[in-house]
Amino acid sequence: PAPANLRAKFLREFQHMGSYQYLEPRLLMIGRLLECLRRMGVFLSAQGPVTVDGFRLKNLSYWARYHCETVMGSLGCLSGYCNARCEFCFRYGSMFQRFPHRILCRSEARTRLKYYDPEAKKGLPYPVDDTGEIFLNRALLEILRAVRARAPEALIDDLTTHGNFLDAETVRRLAELKPVFVVISLNSADPALRARLMRGGRDEVGIRAFSLLREHGIPYIGSIVPWPTIPLEDVENSIRFLDAAEAYLIRICLPSFTRHSHPTAPFKGWEHWEKLGAMIERIRPELSTPLLIQPSWYLRREIRAHVDGVIRNSPAFHAGLRFGDVILSVQGKAVLTRQDAAGELVRRRRQGRGARLMILREGKRRRVDLAEDLRAADDCYPYKPAGYQPDPRMLFGIHFIDPFPxxxxxxxxxxxxxxxxxxxxxxxxxxxxxxxxxxxxxxxxxxxxxxxxxxxxxxxxxxxxxxxxxxxxxxxxxxxxxxxxxxxxxxxxxxxxxxxxxxxxxxxxxxxxxxxxxxxxxxxxxxxxxxxxxxxxxxx
Ligand code: SF4
Known part of the structure; x- marks a missing residue:
């Protein structure tokens, strides 16, 4: 057993086997076999009987076989807790709530990083948990420094936060770890409305965080859930706020609820989504920031390579490509779908070259030339701030909705x-x-x-x-x-x-x-x- 004075620490660092059942059900099987053994007798140590209430895996190299696209992904959930209580939170009645939430500790993070193979993109299995507020993890910046040491050039992404802990000092320390990329909730640029909706406190800090991220050259996706208790004009103001603050993308999550989160439906039918859709389509031509609407197929059910927006300061932005253009060919090769177009653009980018596009705009065919992508030293916020590596998957700054598979x-x-x-x-x-x-x-x-x-x-x-x-x-x-x-x-x-x-x-x-x-x-x-x-x- 854990020594008495370390018991609480050990319990914090234990993981519920159930939260591994999706990714690696064999761990459950091992647990059940051990449980059978435990019932058959008593485990003894030199000091006497011991209580067995867990096990740890040996030979972690064997278990480091799960796909993790990025080094951050290999860490799993940084914090399963959140101090806000948003009206729309997906965590109420979540399917994963049957297992205790966890906060990733330093030692586990170090082990996960040690066994992560960036070439093979493989790492240790991670427990499934609802993502909470990452800055509630007091070891977060220390863990991120360990990530930076393990992968000196990797983009530190997967940093999703409500922003209410992002004061000037925290943003400054985050900037020391660049390249980093943040997803931050705005929901409303009006502090009183935001406070009513999110109930997390420190809303002024959360709203000020957007300009601090801009000042420190950290790109971010600003997120809005236009819950029906927020007036439509306020949603529009919040979108314009993020556009003025030079977000990389503005994510609008169309409000969703389940019968578990809201036993009484907060709104009925499609009417609210329809009103939002009409407002979004009206203001979209006036914005310089692409909108990422989720679910993305609600507003646009399209197989073709429809441009859904262009990241500010990207080659596509400077070439004049815009929302609504349809890409017909890349470098003379016809493309039928977004997947085709994305594949060709990534290929051109990997060769370090620009791309010649034929597009359809307002019924007319036009040629658009995308310049070759930028060098690491170029500062083109938010597309590629100085010191960030241009990533071929950024498609020269063209934003597509989810491709039809x-x-x-x-x-x-x-x-x-x-x-x-x-x-x-x-x-x-x-x-x-x-x-x-x-x-x-x-x-x-x-x-x-x-x-x-x-x-x-x-x-x-x-x-x-x-x-x-x-x-x-x-x-x-x-x-x-x-x-x-x-x-x-x-x-x-x-x-x-x-x-x-x-x-x-x-x-x-x-x-x-x-x-x-x-x-x-x-x-x-x-x-x-x-x-x-x-x-x-x-x-x-
Ligand atoms: S900030 Fe996110 S995780 Fe926290 S309550 Fe709101 S929606 Fe839920």
């Missing part, structure tokens, strides 16, 4: 070909994805190589019964949503013999949903074959 439709076609015996095929999609999906199917049908048996396919949307509320994002489905929907279809006389579901509702490589249930349960309960179609999660 055409490759998922191609994968779906492959799976269907592998099951020629299937006579009725149900394909699950989402409210927002359904129209796009049908468009993509139509496009693929024009290609003789695909030859899909369309008359056998039924495209269908499973309601979000578990979360309820106004949730529309498919990644937030759980296995029981699909089971109940398929049972409902069966009652109506439709019995598929093959069901295709986007894989993005599962986590990790074990095919488990956010409640820890395997997608194979759908197959067991419904009694027909279920296949996951590889699909990337949408940006949230």
């Amino acid at each position: 055409l490759d998922s439709v191609v994968a779906m076609a492959r799976i269907i070909r592998e099951h020629p015996e299937a006579r009725r095929i149900a394909v699950m999609t989402t409210v927002l994805g359904e129209g796009l999906f049908r468009k993509a199917l139509g496009l693929l049908m024009q290609s003789p190589g695909f030859n899909l048996p369309l008359r056998k396919i039924r495209v269908t949307v499973a309601p979000h019964r578990h979360l309820g509320g106004n949730i529309v994002v498919g990644d937030l489905h759980v296995a029981s949503d699909y089971i109940e929907h398929l049972e409902e279809l069966r009652r109506l006389g439709y019995r598929p013999d093959l069901v295709l579901i986007p894989s993005s509702f599962t986590m990790g490589e074990w095919g488990l949903d956010a409640l820890g249930r395997s997608y194979l349960d759908i197959e067991r309960e419904i009694g027909c074959r279920v296949e996951l179609v590889p699909t990337r999660p949408v940006k949230m």
Whole structure:
């Protein structure tokens, strides 16, 4: 057992096995085996019987095998706690609340960094937790310094904060760790409204933080949740505030709630989203900062390479590219989708070259030349402040909404070909994805190589019964949503013999949903074959 004087520390640093069940259920299995052993007898040390209430992994090199896109991602959640109580917080009634929240401690951070392999982008498994306020972690700056020592040139991102701890001294210390990138909540630029909405205190500090970040050359995404208790004019003012403060992007999360977070719906139907959408479309041409609307397919259901905005001071900005342009070709090569365009732009950038675009603007074709990207010394805030490496994934500053996953439709076609015996095929999609999906199917049908048996396919949307509320994002489905929907279809006389579901509702490589249930349960309960179609999660 932990020595008595260190017991509290050990308990703080323990992790609940359940929070690993999505990424690595084998840890649960090890825990259960140990529990069986524990029940069979007594563990003894030289001093006498010991209470066994946990275990630690040996041979961490073996366990360092989980994909972590960035060095920050290898740390997992920095803080599971938050001191604000936003009216709209996704944490109320969250699916992960069954496990105690944690704050990442220094020693665990050091171990995680030690075992992170930046080349292979692999690290230790991390527990799933709701992200809270990172500056509640008193060791945060020390952990970030350790990250900087481990990866001297890496961008320190994944820093999401409500900003109320970002006073002048904290921002100055953060700036010493550049390149860093922050996502910070504004919600309202009016301190009184912000205080009423977020209930976290220190709202003046939170609002002042935006200009401090600008002064110190730290780029940031400013975030707004236009909750219905905030007047529409205030939402517009807040967007203009972030535009004037030179945000990298302005993220607008269309208000969502679940039946767990809000047992009584705070608003009904699409009316609030429609009003917001109309206001956003009206002011967008006047802004110099791209808007990132989430879910991104609400306002624009488009497969083509539609430019959704241009980052200030980027090559695309200086070349005059603007919101609404559609990219037809890159360097003479036709591009059909955003994925195609992004792939070509990344290729050009990796070669250290500019790009010649053919675009469609107001029905006319035009040529736009993007200059080669910037050098590390160039100071082009917020696109690439001095000392930041230009990143090919920044696409010369072109902002696209989430690409439609055409490759998922191609994968779906492959799976269907592998099951020629299937006579009725149900394909699950989402409210927002359904129209796009049908468009993509139509496009693929024009290609003789695909030859899909369309008359056998039924495209269908499973309601979000578990979360309820106004949730529309498919990644937030759980296995029981699909089971109940398929049972409902069966009652109506439709019995598929093959069901295709986007894989993005599962986590990790074990095919488990956010409640820890395997997608194979759908197959067991419904009694027909279920296949996951590889699909990337949408940006949230
Ligand atoms: S700041 Fe974020 S995590 Fe904290 S209460 Fe608000 S929404 Fe929730």
